[in-house]
Amino acid sequence: MxxxxxxxxxxxxxxxxxxxxxxxxxxxxxxxxxxxxxxxxxxxxxxxxxxxxxxxxxxxxxxxxxxxxxxxxxSKSSSTSKKNNTNTLPANFSQLSVLGSDEVGNGSYFGPVTVCAAYVDKDMVAKLKALGVRDSKELTDPQIINLSTVIKEIIPYKLLIVEPEKYNQIQPKYNAVHMKVALHNQAIYLLLNELAPIKPDAILIDQFTPEANFKKYVKSEKNQVTEKLYFITKGEQYHVAVAAASIISRAAFLEELDKESAELGIKVPSGAGSTADKIAAKVLEKGGMELLSKYTKLHFANTEKAKQLLKK
Incomplete structure (x- = not known):
């Protein structure tokens, strides 16, 4: 087994x-x-x-x-655990008015971390689904960018973009999970303020850490959102609000990567594989650590690998 x-x-x-x-x-x-x-x-x-x-x-x-x-x-107990997790969501959850949040870029060496909170009223659920709003991993990059433009015109959202330079300033104080907790909380808080007096039936966060861990880190934030919070992995499968947030986040991330590529004159990749090491070595050769710090998350292992490549 x-x-x-x-x-x-x-x-x-x-x-x-x-x-x-x-x-x-x-x-x-x-x-x-x-x-x-x-x-x-x-x-x-x-x-x-x-x-x-x-x-x-x-x-x-x-x-x-x-x-x-x-x-x-x-594997059997794992599937049972997932099933129990979904039971924490209110009945008919996919048809409720929900604020969903998701993030992109945390696992990529180049580019920012983007976090989006998006609100989908129950009357907009069917329309978004008809437009093809679903898990961003099932969509091509051009589809994501086009859909994001449409989504931003028809639903309320709040997008936060942490560029690499800012990320490198924050990272020594905040570990990766703490930073994401802070960003999700802030995006949700800002969107709730814009929506007022409208209140969502629920707030669904695409889960990246146990609920207890999220609540531990959020205690250090100035503006804490603690009511009607739900956490579940693959949240886009349970409400289109998370799918919308994921698409907006992903589109912003891709657009920032394109911007980095244009500024550097080198096509920068998503992810943290060997291609990122090679491109980072070229950036180091061009402008040293000062230039690299503007485009990458320096604490990734790719930084040392790029330095080694440059020595060869």
Missing amino acids: SQTHVIKVTKDKMNQMRVSYEKNRLNKNIPYTDFIAKVGTTTITAYTSGKVVFQGPDAERIAAKWGISTSSKS
């Missing part, structure tokens, strides 16, 4: 794992991941939060090499 084992590792241990699985890495660009590798029939997904998930028949043995498993479950 397929097993899932989860461990939490330090930055040093994560670096060791990244080197160890260099030859096993998969060329996948998944948000919030440091790397994804496959060893035999076991998939290893390392998240920027420090969590590492091992999935496959040999997961327990491979995970044991790196640390003590914090959770272990069969």
